[in-house]
Amino acid sequence: MFSHHVSRHPSSLTIGRRAFPGRAFARSLAVVSLLLGGGWMSARSAETPKPGGSVVIAMDPAGLSILNTELTSLSPALYIADIWADGLMARDGAGKRVPHVATSWTVSDDGKTYTFNLRKGLKWSDGQPFSSADVVFTLTQFAKYNTYLSKIVPLITKVEAPDDATVVIALSQPLAAALDLFDKENFPLMPKHIYEGTDIPTNPANRKPVGLGPFMFESWEQGRSLSFVRNPYYWDQPKPYLDKVLVALIPNAQQLLNALIQGEVDWVQLDFSQIQRAQEAAKNGKIKVIKIEINAPERSSLDFNMRRQPMSDVKVRQALFLATDRNRINADAYRGLAFPATSAIPEQFKELNDPSVNYDKLYPFDPQKAAALLDEAGYKMQDGKRFSVELTYIATSPFDAIAKSLAAQWKEVGVDVRLAGLDSQIWLDKVYRKNDFDISLISLTGRSDPTLGVDRSFICNDAHVPYTNPTGYCNRELDRIAAEAGASPTPQRRALYKQYEEIVARDLNEITLTNAPTYNAVATKFKNLDAQFDIAFNEHPNWAEAWLPEDAR
Amino acid sequence: MLVAVAVAAPLLAPFDPTRQVGESLMAPSWSHPMGTDNIGRDLLSLVLYGTRASLAIGLCAALAALVIGGTIGALAGYRRGITEAVLMRLAELFQTLPVIIVVLFAIALFGSSFWLLIAAVALAIWPLEARLIYGQFINLREREFVAAAIVADLSTAHIVLREILPNALPPVIVQVALDASLAILIESGLGFLGLSDPNMISWGQLLFAAQDFLNAAWWMSVFPGLAICIAIIGLNLLADGLNEVVNPRAVRAAIGLAA
Numbered sequence: 001m002f003s004h005h006v007s008r009h010p011s012s013l014t015i016g017r018r019a020f021p022g023r024a025f026a027r028s029l030a031v032v033s034l035l036l037g038g039g040w041m042s043a044r045s046a047e048t049p050k051p052g053g054s055v056v057i058a059m060d061p062a063g064l065s066i067l068n069t070e071l072t073s074l075s076p077a078l079y080i081a082d083i084w085a086d087g088l089m090a091r092d093g094a095g096k097r098v099p100h101v102a103t104s105w106t107v108s109d110d111g112k113t114y115t116f117n118l119r120k121g122l123k124w125s126d127g128q129p130f131s132s133a134d135v136v137f138t139l140t141q142f143a144k145y146n147t148y149l150s151k152i153v154p155l156i157t158k159v160e161a162p163d164d165a166t167v168v169i170a171l172s173q174p175l176a177a178a179l180d181l182f183d184k185e186n187f188p189l190m191p192k193h194i195y196e197g198t199d200i201p202t203n204p205a206n207r208k209p210v211g212l213g214p215f216m217f218e219s220w221e222q223g224r225s226l227s228f229v230r231n232p233y234y235w236d237q238p239k240p241y242l243d244k245v246l247v248a249l250i251p252n253a254q255q256l257l258n259a260l261i262q263g264e265v266d267w268v269q270l271d272f273s274q275i276q277r278a279q280e281a282a283k284n285g286k287i288k289v290i291k292i293e294i295n296a297p298e299r300s301s302l303d304f305n306m307r308r309q310p311m312s313d314v315k316v317r318q319a320l321f322l323a324t325d326r327n328r329i330n331a332d333a334y335r336g337l338a339f340p341a342t343s344a345i346p347e348q349f350k351e352l353n354d355p356s357v358n359y360d361k362l363y364p365f366d367p368q369k370a371a372a373l374l375d376e377a378g379y380k381m382q383d384g385k386r387f388s389v390e391l392t393y394i395a396t397s398p399f400d401a402i403a404k405s406l407a408a409q410w411k412e413v414g415v416d417v418r419l420a421g422l423d424s425q426i427w428l429d430k431v432y433r434k435n436d437f438d439i440s441l442i443s444l445t446g447r448s449d450p451t452l453g454v455d456r457s458f459i460c461n462d463a464h465v466p467y468t469n470p471t472g473y474c475n476r477e478l479d480r481i482a483a484e485a486g487a488s489p490t491p492q493r494r495a496l497y498k499q500y501e502e503i504v505a506r507d508l509n510e511i512t513l514t515n516a517p518t519y520n521a522v523a524t525k526f527k528n529l530d531a532q533f534d535i536a537f538n539e540h541p542n543w544a545e546a547w548l549p550e551d552a553r
Numbered sequence: 554m555l556v557a558v559a560v561a562a563p564l565l566a567p568f569d570p571t572r573q574v575g576e577s578l579m580a581p582s583w584s585h586p587m588g589t590d591n592i593g594r595d596l597l598s599l600v601l602y603g604t605r606a607s608l609a610i611g612l613c614a615a616l617a618a619l620v621i622g623g624t625i626g627a628l629a630g631y632r633r634g635i636t637e638a639v640l641m642r643l644a645e646l647f648q649t650l651p652v653i654i655v656v657l658f659a660i661a662l663f664g665s666s667f668w669l670l671i672a673a674v675a676l677a678i679w680p681l682e683a684r685l686i687y688g689q690f691i692n693l694r695e696r697e698f699v700a701a702a703i704v705a706d707l708s709t710a711h712i713v714l715r716e717i718l719p720n721a722l723p724p725v726i727v728q729v730a731l732d733a734s735l736a737i738l739i740e741s742g743l744g745f746l747g748l749s750d751p752n753m754i755s756w757g758q759l760l761f762a763a764q765d766f767l768n769a770a771w772w773m774s775v776f777p778g779l780a781i782c783i784a785i786i787g788l789n790l791l792a793d794g795l796n797e798v799v800n801p802r803a804v805r806a807a808i809g810l811a812a
Contacts, residue, residue: 254765273591273765332577332592395747397765403751405592408573419751422664 047527053548054244055526058256058265061223061249063424068206069188070142076249078185079269082542083228083245084125086212086235087184088116088135091448091536095294100184101130101212101235111174111489114182118165123233124191125216132161137192139169141200147465148186148452152178174487177449185538186452214240214544224249234544241547253397257521260287266523267541272334273397278521288524294536295518297346297446300329300338300402301457302511305437307472310387315377317508321363322370323413324406330514333401338516344504345454345497346446346515351490357501359512370413379414386414392430393441395421402513403441433464440470443516448537450497451486457510458482458500473509525552555784559604566598570754578770588772591762596772599754600780606755607737607784610671614736615729617675622682623725629683630690631713641687644680652677656739657748665750670743674736685728689721723799727792734788741781756781 059076066072069081088102099105102116122130136159143149158170171178181187189212194205209217212235215228226247230240248264250256253271260268261281270278275289282288302320304311311317326340341347343357371381379386391406393399400421407417422430431440444467447453456467459482460474478500485496504510520541522529525548532545558565567584568574573593574585581588587596622644629640647655659673693699694717702712743749744757751758756777763773 252764254767271765277768328573328593332573395751400747400751400762401592404594405573408571408592408594411571420664421747421751423661426664 047549049238049241049528049547050550051238051241051243051547052550053242053553054246055242055267055543055546055548056246056248056265057267057543058248058250058259059269060251060253060256062251064249066206067209067217068190069185070138070190071145071201071206073147078538079540080226080247081188082184082213082540083215083247084209084211084213084217084231085184085188086214086542087182087186087188088118089179089183090185091183091294091539093293093534093536095448095536097179097183101189105179107179111178112171114169114171114178116167116169116182118167119235120165122212122235124193124210124212125231125233126191126194126210127233128191128193128210130189130191130212131164132167133164134189134192135167136161137196138187138190141195142190145200146186148447149181151175151451152181175451176486176488176490176493177451180448180452183448186447214542215245218244236544240542240544242543245543257281260521260523263523266526268521269540270519270521271397272337272516272519275337275519276335278519282521286524287521288529290520290522290529290533292518292520292533292535294348296448296453296537297348298338298443298516298518299341299346299446299454300333300398300441300443300513300516302406302513303431303437303440303442303457303469303471304509304511305435305439305471306509307435308438310377310379311389311438313377314507315373316379317511318363319370319373319377319413320410320415321359321508321511322366322373323410323415324363324511324513325365325409326359326513327365328409329402329405332405333398334514334516337519338514341512341515343501344458344510344512345450345501346512348446348515349450352450352493352497354494354498354501357498357505359505362505367409367413374413374415381414384414385416388416388418390418390420390438391441392420392422392427392437392439394424394427396424399441399443406441428466432466432468432470435464435470435472437470442467445538450500451482455482455486458504469509471509473507475503475507478503478507525549555604555608555787558601559608562601562605566595566601568595568598570594570598570602578766578773580770581772587776588770590759590773591766591770596759596776599759600756600776602754603756603759603777603780604784606667606753607740607757607781608733610667610674610740610755611733611737611784611788613671614674614678614739615732617671618679618682618732618736619725619729621675622679622684623686625679626683626686626688627690627713627718627721630687631694631709631717637687640683644683644687647676648680648684650677652735652739653742656743657746660743660748665743665748667750667753670740670750674739677739678732678735681732682725682728685725686721689724690717693717693720724796726799727796730788730792730795734785734792737781737784737788756784 059079061076062074064074064076067077067080069077086100088100089097090100092098102118105114105116107114118132124130139159143153152175155171155173155175156169157172160168162168191210194210195203214231214234216231218227218229220226228245230243234240250259253274256268257274257278259265278289304317306312330336330338330340340360342359345353347353374386391403393403403419407419410417431437444457445453457469459469459479461469481496481500485493485500488496526546527549528545528547532541574595575589575593577589577591577593579585579589585595587600590596625640625644629637655677656673663669699712699716702716740749740755741757744755745760747761749755749758759777760774766773
């Protein structure tokens with residue numbers, strides 16, 4: 001299925017031949033196919049791309065205030081960053097690393113030294129020259145603001161630029177996910193000449209960015225739209241073919257899809273409540289639904305505040321898991337398009353997930369067993385009720401539906417659930433800053449490696465950082481295993497992650513309910529969409545590949 | 554009749570409204586006459602139970618507004634002078650604030666619960682009552698029977714509560730019915746925005762969940778919407794009826810919905 005791809009990444013790929021775990025892992029993912037459905041494939045031919053035209057993409061702005069994704073990980077900022085920013089490497093649809101600003105990279109035998117060879121003669125979208133100094137600057141100046149890089153910053157012993165086109169990074173110990181951290185999603189490159197000597201968080205360029213991406217920032221009408229125009233200095237000429245990318249800000253999932261169906265916009269990332277309708281609408285051939293096969297896992301999760309009764313009792317947590325009908329939650333809140341998670345390590349990480357630990361077997365939906373376990377824990381049924389807990393969540397889809405499902409299911413075993421559906425900021429403050437909650441519901445991205453997206457839920461955490469373990473759970477043994485797994489080559493990692501899964505499955509400070517894929521929908525009037533959607537994990541289309549035939553403009 | 558439905562909801566409803574009794578998004582059928590919602594609860598039962606929350610909020614908020622507005626209106630109308638100036642300017646200040654914004658603000662500050670909703674809605678609509686009672690008091694205070702009571706050296710409380718208030722009440726009762734419908738509308742609006750108390754089943758909440766399924770499941774929005782329509786029309790007709798009862802000779806139209 002991939003043979004037809006235009007070779008967008010020329011031959012200079014000379015990745016180090018060492019059995020580096022991340023690479024082996026990436027290779028293993030290459031089996032999965034990329035694209036779903038659609039007879040449009042047959043329409044593809046050897047047409048030459050024609051420059052011109054524009055694409056309108058739409059998203060929920062959800063509090064978008066800055067565009068610089070070194071400083072924010074808000075979804076709309078991440079969607080938009082793919083347009084204007086670029087980084088050393090990206091991923092193709094099979095999860096394999098492909099060169100972007102770096103043409104090649106090598107990893108030393110001990111896994112501690114990373115050498116990146118950069119493209120020569122590159123320019124920023126404002127015409128200023130790009131060099132290895134910019135990469136060094138981004139790593140040394142932005143890392144402290146970047147949620148994901150915080151993992152690697154303490155390990156960095158040296159960042160050097162021996163010449164204009166080479167960067168060498170040395171770590172004090174190997175980190176399996178190091179290359180993941182240097183890809184364009186986690187580490188978008190920022191221009192030194194704009195940021196040097198300024199206060200980085202307040203620099204106006206965070207709202208009017210200068211980057212290396214295929215398009216450059218033109219304007220931002222707050223709450224309505226953003227506009228990006230073709231970047232004449234983009235490294236992969238003659239791309240991009242389109243003249244313009246317009247971002248329409250539409251705050252409602254249904255309206256987003258309506259706009260796409262009516263041809264007012266050309267791309268949306270679909271909310272689960274809308275996927276079936278999108279698939280229905282796709283039958284007319286004007287739009288198509290694309291499933292990103294190797295996505296960053298979206299794990300809907302329940303966090304128990306273990307500082308409080310009765311959540312401090314492991315039997316209560318296990319009983320609540322047994323009382324939860326995850327198939328039903330998948331069917332209702334995700335319209336059957338997600339799947340019940342089997343363990344703490346998401347299934348997308350095929351080389352790391354050990355299927356012998358299986359929540360479906362350990363905690364199948366079994367209200368009787370749950371009731372018995374609650375009796376055993378000393379919470380007897382009195383007047384149809386055992387105890388009350390508060391379940392807090394952000395009052396939007398799909399959490400609203402999941403929370404109401406849980407309330408209905410737990411009521412059957414005598415657990416009274418008070419729902420607290422809150423505004424996202426109030427919820428964040430309550431759960432992560434004040435730890436003033438009983439049980440919290442959220443969906444967490446697993447990113448491209450457990451060390452980046454999963455560890456944060458389980459390892460000891462005293463800091464009040466959003467989206468990191470708010471439960472008060474702290475198990476030094478698990479921390480040790482997580483650290484060791486993060487620094488080991490893939491074959492050893494799996495055995496360690498098996499222990500990891502077992503400990504989490506026993507202690508359950510957090511229950512992973514479902515694991516959800518990512519769906520995009522796009523107008524079929526664009527050509528070369530298969531190359532455009534040859535992406536994985538947290539990437540979104542950058543619109544450098546797609547082009548629009550003249551009769552479709 | 555709505556009250557009857559609200560009281561009898563447990564008898565009328567075929568299912569427990571918080572239970573997942575069927576598949577999600579089932580179209581209306583004999584077993585689920587209004588279909589099921591997005592997590593498989595019976596919509597008929599939800600709508601019936603929703604009557605309770607909506608009516609409770611409507612009536613409680615209207616009565617609370619009556620107490621607050623009534624006290625302030627009566628004081629201002631009877632005392633006059635500084636008291637009048639201060640209290641009525643205060644009422645006007647509240648009247649100039651858009652109702653829904655006041656309520657949204659209160660909920661953003663304090664979170665959402667049943668009693669807070671009532672307080673917020675009452676806070677937003679009390680000036681209507683205050684102005685009405687104030688008008689009645691100004692009018693009645695100059696009457697002979699009040700002068701007679703003052704001459705008889707009766708206490709102020711007696712004059713206000715026993716002499717003037719009973720005569721001032723008839724149009725106010727009509728206003729309370731209208732306020733109740735206003736309160737239901739405000740609660741529905743908040744529920745629709747996802748800001749109502751999620752532990753309570755209300756029509757607005759049902760509409761909130763229905764937003765994402767307008768095309769896929771029309772029944773999720775149509776039936777709760779109908780229930781709101783019926784309740785509002787019912788309360789307005791009730792207000793008209795009351796108006797005729799308390800003021801049979803009136804030719805002028807009843808006081809309209811003020812927001």
